[in-house]
Amino acid sequence: MQESLTFSLENLSIERSPLITRDKDEDDEADEDYHVSISYESIDESNEDEIDDCDPSDDEVQPDVIVNSPMVEPISMYPSTEGGSQFWGNLPHYTNINWNHPDEEDIPGMDLGSTWSIGQDLYVGLEFENKDAVKNAVKQNAMRMHQSFYVVESKKTKWVVRCPNAHDGCGWYMRAIESKRSDKWKVTQWGGRHTCLNMSLSQDHAKLDSELIATFIQGMVNQDPSIKISLIQERITSQTGFKISYRKAWMAKQKAIVNVFGDWEESYAYLPRWLQYMKEIAPGSFYDLCHDEFFVGNRCDRGYRQFHRLFWTFTSCCDAFNFCKPLIQVDGTHLYGKYRGTLLIATTQDGNNNVLPLAFAVVEGETLLAWSWFLSHLRLHVTNKEGICLISDRHRSIKSAIDNEAIGWRPPNAYHKYCIRHIASNFNTRFKDVKLKQKLVKLGYTPCKHIFDRNLQKFCESNPDVQRWIGAISKDKWSMTYDADGRRYGHMTTNLSECVNKVLKDCRNLPITALVRSTYTRCAEYFSNRGSRALADVSSGKVFVSKLVEALQKNQEEACSHQVCRYDIESSKFEVQEAFDPITQTGGKKWVVNLKERYCQCGKFTAFHYPCSHVIAACGVVSIDYYQFIDPVYTSDYVLKAYSGPWEPIGNEDLIPPSNEDWILVPDPTSVRGKGRPKSTRIRNEMDWVESSQRRPKCSICKQEGHNRRNCPSKSNNQSISFEDV
Numbered sequence: 001m002q003e004s005l006t007f008s009l010e011n012l013s014i015e016r017s018p019l020i021t022r023d024k025d026e027d028d029e030a031d032e033d034y035h036v037s038i039s040y041e042s043i044d045e046s047n048e049d050e051i052d053d054c055d056p057s058d059d060e061v062q063p064d065v066i067v068n069s070p071m072v073e074p075i076s077m078y079p080s081t082e083g084g085s086q087f088w089g090n091l092p093h094y095t096n097i098n099w100n101h102p103d104e105e106d107i108p109g110m111d112l113g114s115t116w117s118i119g120q121d122l123y124v125g126l127e128f129e130n131k132d133a134v135k136n137a138v139k140q141n142a143m144r145m146h147q148s149f150y151v152v153e154s155k156k157t158k159w160v161v162r163c164p165n166a167h168d169g170c171g172w173y174m175r176a177i178e179s180k181r182s183d184k185w186k187v188t189q190w191g192g193r194h195t196c197l198n199m200s201l202s203q204d205h206a207k208l209d210s211e212l213i214a215t216f217i218q219g220m221v222n223q224d225p226s227i228k229i230s231l232i233q234e235r236i237t238s239q240t241g242f243k244i245s246y247r248k249a250w251m252a253k254q255k256a257i258v259n260v261f262g263d264w265e266e267s268y269a270y271l272p273r274w275l276q277y278m279k280e281i282a283p284g285s286f287y288d289l290c291h292d293e294f295f296v297g298n299r300c301d302r303g304y305r306q307f308h309r310l311f312w313t314f315t316s317c318c319d320a321f322n323f324c325k326p327l328i329q330v331d332g333t334h335l336y337g338k339y340r341g342t343l344l345i346a347t348t349q350d351g352n353n354n355v356l357p358l359a360f361a362v363v364e365g366e367t368l369l370a371w372s373w374f375l376s377h378l379r380l381h382v383t384n385k386e387g388i389c390l391i392s393d394r395h396r397s398i399k400s401a402i403d404n405e406a407i408g409w410r411p412p413n414a415y416h417k418y419c420i421r422h423i424a425s426n427f428n429t430r431f432k433d434v435k436l437k438q439k440l441v442k443l444g445y446t447p448c449k450h451i452f453d454r455n456l457q458k459f460c461e462s463n464p465d466v467q468r469w470i471g472a473i474s475k476d477k478w479s480m481t482y483d484a485d486g487r488r489y490g491h492m493t494t495n496l497s498e499c500v501n502k503v504l505k506d507c508r509n510l511p512i513t514a515l516v517r518s519t520y521t522r523c524a525e526y527f528s529n530r531g532s533r534a535l536a537d538v539s540s541g542k543v544f545v546s547k548l549v550e551a552l553q554k555n556q557e558e559a560c561s562h563q564v565c566r567y568d569i570e571s572s573k574f575e576v577q578e579a580f581d582p583i584t585q586t587g588g589k590k591w592v593v594n595l596k597e598r599y600c601q602c603g604k605f606t607a608f609h610y611p612c613s614h615v616i617a618a619c620g621v622v623s624i625d626y627y628q629f630i631d632p633v634y635t636s637d638y639v640l641k642a643y644s645g646p647w648e649p650i651g652n653e654d655l656i657p658p659s660n661e662d663w664i665l666v667p668d669p670t671s672v673r674g675k676g677r678p679k680s681t682r683i684r685n686e687m688d689w690v691e692s693s694q695r696r697p698k699c700s701i702c703k704q705e706g707h708n709r710r711n712c713p714s715k716s717n718n719q720s721i722s723f724e725d726v
């Protein structure tokens with residue numbers, strides 16, 4: 001392995017040195033070193049197998065720990081200046097995946113000759129599309145035959161490999177070069193089959209490196225970026241017969257994510273351009289991208305801006321909120337990617353129980369400043385009306401932000417309520433009593449005030465500390481019955497937000513632009529699916545949404561057995577008695593109903609905004625249409641209106657115009673995930689980091705510093721001219 005190691009080190013020095021003068025020689029590989037993919041190979045390949053070998057305990061690393069460790073290595077701070085656009089040109093969207101055969105897609109570099117296949121002997125004259133195809137073929141062949149090889153020479157137009165047992169007389173040898181005439185790679189020398197003994201079946205195969213695995217699992221990662229490492233290990237074992245370490249599978253997954261969704265740093269650089277375009281195709285959408293000065297040492301570099309926060313919302317979501325429940329749940333969740341961060345989400349629900357995300361933000365953490373910033377944007381750009389119910393956990397930052405009048409979430413604008421599950425969980429932490437905790441949740445959900453008061457008293461009798469604890473939280477914040485006017489629409493938790501979190505779970509380890517894009521494509525999908533269903537409902541004459549019809553049918557059945565006494569000539573006051581069941585000894589309760597005040601003593605009418613069984617029974621006796629007491633949010637018409645907002649397809653992203661900004665957005669270097677890194681690679685990577693962050697990239701088109709070819713001003717001029725010509 002001596003030669004191949006030297007080869008790697010050579011590449012390393014080229015990668016690291018900012019002063020290298022490019023050789024004009026065609027054979028020079030320096031060009032390629034600016035590619036992300038080549039950087040991986042030259043730096044990682046020699047190294048990761050070592051880690052696997054020297055530390056077998058890596059296999060036992062728990063997924064939790066790995067989640068906190070860094071994603072891809074911080075090799076280049078800046079977008080690669082060459083060949084970068086292919087990442088964005090080929091970006092797959094969730095809609096164009098073949099769900100039946102998610103793995104059936106072209107693997108780059110796997111376009112082998114039509115007659116030759118893996119497992120057969122190589123021969124002189126055998127042709128491949130490109131260098132990667134040669135490498136892949138030789139690697140896979142080595143695995144299939146349980147043989148190995150090392151790289152003797154690797155140039156831009158030449159690749160030479162030899163059997164590691166050459167000194168013992170094995171003549172296996174291959175030389176492939178790029179043919180000047182056909183542009184293809186051709187095997188020009190082949191030393192015949194191995195004469196050495198097959199190496200013993202190993203647990204892991206050195207040539208089955210993370211890069212090769214990445215090409216195997218690209219389809220899986222595309223379908224589910226949060227795919228479990230153990231699944232990747234299983235797949236590779238079944239496909240190749242080799243067991244691979246957790247770490248190798250983990251690294252392969254990160255590389256596959258880069259292959260499918262683009263490079264992390266490049267994603268930051270691309271973000272302003274993508275957002276600008278999104279706002280163009282979805283006018284009225286709002287985003288706020290906050291960025292700071294970027295320092296190299298003590299010097300501020302004006303060519304770059306450092307990412308701080310991003311808030312975004314789509315115009316159709318904002319419009320939809322007018323036809324959803326006047327209810328918003330907010331929640332924060334960690335990002336899993338290479339860079340640390342917190343995703344904040346605001347969520348609402350339509351009358352048919354569909355969850356709809358309203359706004360998103362990527363922030364540094366759940367700090368008071370971040371929540372204040374998010375909530376004031378939410379107030380200004382999404383929910384500029386009165387009487388909104390805001391449900392959250394009791395995070396101190398959220399509470400302080402809402403207490404601040406200037407943020408805009410004080411009554412009458414909004415009424416802040418707590419999630420009962422979070423309160424119950426806090427309670428259990430304090431009192432360590434699961435039974436009491438369950439009673440507390442049940443109390444929260446009790447719609448009738450009299451029953452609630454009685455049960456709360458019993459609940460507190462057990463322990464004066466319990467009484468003090470629960471007494472310190474205002475009842476209107478956690479109880480359904482003290483939620484005057486039923487602002488919560490019966491929602492006692494932040495389940496909606498958690499539901500959206502689950503939907504977006506596999507997006508949370510994506511580079512930032514891919515994350516924002518996936519919120520766009522998913523919302524668009526919600527709208528087209530739900531909108532067309534609502535349209536069908538309205539067309540077929542269904543006035544109310546199916547969830548409400550189900551609930552009303554149940555109430556109506558119960559109403560049949562109620563006995564109603566009328567108390568006034570205006571037909572507004574009633575006493576409704578439930579039937580007594582002699583077998584279960586239940587029922588027989590009496591409730592006051594006041595139709596004029598839209599009130600039933602049971603509390604459900606107020607809480608859910610549609611008639612309870614008692615109201616239906618009372619209406620039946622005096623022949624009043626109870627439909628008038630149903631909140632319009634439950635009509636098919638409202639749901640249709642909510643989802644009738646337009647969405648534009650994003651299309652070919654290569655055609656997105658360049659950013660107007662004269663700086664490049666870079667991630668905050670201090671937010672790179674650093675926990676749980678193996679010590680052996682840590683120092684090296686930190687050094688790489690410092691050096692690469694000081695390198696100033698040059699534009700490959702105009703050779704100027706301070707921008708790359710993606711946002712090169714000269715390129716945009718050329719482009720606009722050529723478009724006009726057409």
Ligand SMILES: [Zn+2]
Nearest residue numbers: 163170194196
């Ligand atoms: Zn051999």
Ligand SMILES: [Zn+2]
Nearest residue numbers: 600602612614
């Ligand atoms: Zn009732």
Ligand SMILES: [Zn+2]
Nearest residue numbers: 699701702712
């Ligand atoms: Zn340029």
